[in-house]
Amino acid sequence: MAIIIDEKNIPVIVQGITGHQGSFHAQQMKLFGTNIVGGVTPGKKGTQSAGVPVFDSVKEAVENTGARASVIFVPAPYAPDAVIEAIDSGIKLIVIITEHIPFHDMVKMKLYAQLKGSRLIGPNGPGMASVGLAKLGIMPNSIFRQGSVGVVSRSGTLTYEIVNTISESGFGETTVIGIGGDQVVGTKMQDAVQLFEKDSETKAIVMVGEIGGTAEEETAEIIKNSVSKPVVGFIAGRYAPPGKRMGHAGAIITGNKGTAESKIRALNEAGIRVASTPTEIPEILKQLIR
Amino acid sequence: MIALTVILLKPVLQINDMVDLLEYEGKQIFQKYQVPVTEFKVIRSESDIPDFSERMVIKAQVPVGGRGKRGGVVPVNSKQEALIAMDKIRKIDFDGHRSEVFLLEKAYSERRELYLSVTLDRSKELPVILASAEGGMDINSVPAEKIYRHHIVPYVSVPEYVKRELGEFLGLKDRQIYEVVDALYSIYDQMDASLVEINPLAVTDGGLTALDSKITVEDDALFRHQEIEPRYFGLEPVEIEARKKGLSFVRLEGDIGIIANGAGLNMATIDMISLRGGRPANFFDLGGTDDPAKVIEALKLESKIVSKVLFINIFGGVTRCDTVATGIVQAVKELKPDFKIVVRLRGANEEQGRHILQENGIESLLNLDQAIDRVVKLAGE
Structure with a gap:
């Protein structure tokens, strides 16, 4: 089943497909098995990129291809408009790869998406993949292996590291979601965990958090109350100094808020074991899944 | 070619810190929005x-x-x-x-000092108005029941009833507070602020007066605010140099240099080294790159702070391992560093990358745990 992307051949478009990132990753997504049906770059109608037709607008792309999902590679100043256009064209799943989108724009985009019934993933993340079905994003194809673990993460490359470790250990994944490193994200960690709980194929959940904000603490509360599947946690930034932003907009300790200790404590109190290195994750999984 | 796109995707200044305006800059903005100031x-x-x-x-x-x-x-x-x-x-x-x-x-003579701010509540993902009659102190030390809170939905703005409630909560009879609340939210919204704070907001015989200002503007939105110059408050010279080059670099107190691609992988690398008793010297996100020149730039910066060991940890995706290896080889030829370099390459083109390094006598490993052990051991020698 997997989550969010739970069927094969869902038609996907790429907004910003004529850029180098857009065209490269459209190719990579095709190699994964994603049904990329077209792309959108205003002014580039009639051309081809990554072997699919390019359209001027999302509406046109949807009319011609029946697209139901979109991956956004549009630069930050124009990305919010691209997202609103996708929502208005009836796209129900929008994965935003773009980084440096102002959170003010994201607050408004997310409210609009909720109003119109679209799901946003990202921004500033690697996207998502349901193994064996489709990948909407930029994660390397080589790290996945079909299996039973659901992964949700605030990071990019750390997700690759951890997914790769889970794959090499033999477990493999159902769906991997990189929710993005910003303060406001379309799909939150707690949303993903609740979806994994309902998914029949997912036997265990790995949640990869980092310092900053309170998403991990809130997710721990939800797990304590309503998740029966085994969960393994990982928190990056145990040794990060307060007041310094560690790359991601969301990764900062302010005062005594957002520390790794607070997150690890909350997870432990919810009965979740927290790995201190990526390689510990499959070791803990082995003990939890029989 | 990919590198070009990476730049296009990041047209915004990468300062990696919010921009804190000084009191007078904030008060100049207050004046523009008709918030009364002395x-x-x-x-x-x-x-x-x-x-x-x-x-x-x-x-x-x-x-x-x-x-x-x-x-x-x-x-x-x-x-x-x-x-x-x-x-x-x-x-x-x-x-x-x-x-x-x-x-x-x-100099002013106030009767009372209040607190008023608009900021982002990350957990609710909405802006929130905070108000308290206990002004003049850190809002974090004010008990929750003494703080008025209202979450603002951007399309709805601040409803009239909220201003009424807030005025009553602060014990203000005059409608002047209504205008101040509206102005504060307008500044938050139009300036792309993450915090607009008046602390204290004085009640004087002549009405309300903002005695201080704190406005923090989100750096990702600076492309909309050309009038605000990026600033490097509280940063070390090497951090400022990195920011100016668009590199995400944070100085730490230790002696083991770190270059990794991605913020999360950087933090995890720092954690793993620290857990094994090593002391990381920095956080350095190489980001997604397909340009060996960026790798050389990164090594140049590291050579200013590293004394014994530099650890380069790459999980290739957008960033190719062979590109990184090429950059490392060139940088070593150019810089002739007197410290040791340990490279760990995984992911896209890892075989080619490892081959390039091997040919040039640079140590590389596949396994992260082994690489970390090696780095900590070298640092201890």
Whole structure:
């Protein structure tokens, strides 16, 4: 089943497909098995990129291809408009790869998406993949292996590291979601965990958090109350100094808020074991899944 | 070619810190939005000080709280006294900040001090208004029941009933607070702020007056605010150099240099080294790159802080391992570093990358745990 992307051949478009990132990753997504049906770059109608037709607008792309999902590679100043256009064209799943989108724009985009019934993933993340079905994003194809673990993460490359470790250990994944490193994200960690709980194929959940904000603490509360599947946690930034932003907009300790200790404590109190290195994750999984 | 796109995707200044405006800059914005402030003058040099004989206050302009307690706010009665006060303030270290600009304003006599702000509530993902009758102190030390809160939905703005409630909560009969609340939210929204704060907001005989200002602008939105210059408050020279080059670099206290691609992988690498007893010297996100020149730039920066070992940890995706390896080889030829380099390459083109390094006599490993052990061991030698 997997989550969010739970069927094969869902038609996907790429907004910003004529850029180098857009065209490269459209190719990579095709190699994964994603049904990329077209792309959108205003002014580039009639051309081809990554072997699919390019359209001027999302509406046109949807009319011609029946697209139901979109991956956004549009630069930050124009990305919010691209997202609103996708929502208005009836796209129900929008994965935003773009980084440096102002959170003010994201607050408004997310409210609009909720109003119109679209799901946003990202921004500033690697996207998502349901193994064996489709990948909407930029994660390397080589790290996945079909299996039973659901992964949700605030990071990019750390997700690759951890997914790769889970794959090499033999477990493999159902769906991997990189929710993005910003303060406001379309799909939150707690949303993903609740979806994994309902998914029949997912036997265990790995949640990869980092310092900053309170998403991990809130997710721990939800797990304590309503998740029966085994969960393994990982928190990056145990040794990060307060007041310094560690790359991601969301990764900062302010005062005594957002520390790794607070997150690890909350997870432990919810009965979740927290790995201190990526390689510990499959070791803990082995003990939890029989 | 990919590198070009990476730049296109990041047209915004990568400062990696919010921009904290100084009090006078915030008050200039307050004036524009008709938030009442006490009459003030910005003093950049001694010639800016007017002759005066009434009671005034000279204030240090630094982006940190608690200035008053540290002697950064001084009452003065003449130009001469102002000059002496400025000299004294210049010598004060405010958490690494020095006051270069001063604010001279009329001394005030307030009846009460209130607190008012608009900020982002990350957990609800909405802006929130916070108000309290206990102004003049850190809002985090005010008990929750003494703080009025209302989450703002951007399309709805601040409803009239909320202003009424807030006014009653603060014990204000005049509608002036309604205008101040509206102005504060407008500043938050239009300036792309993450915080707009008046603390204290004074109740005087002449009405409300903002005695201080704190406005923090989100750096990702600076492309919409050309008037705000990026600033490097509280950063070390090597961090400033990195920011100017668009590199995400944070100095830590240890001696093991780190370059990794991605913020999360950087943090995890720092954690793993620390857990094994090593002391990381920095956080350095190489980001997604397909340009060996960026790798060379990164090594140049590291060579300024690393003494014994540099650890390069790459999980290739957008960033190809062979590109990184090529950059490392070139940088080593150019810089001839006197420290050891341990490279760990996984992901896209890892075989080619490892081959390039091997040919040039640079150590590389596949396994992260083994690489970390090696790094910590070398640092201890």
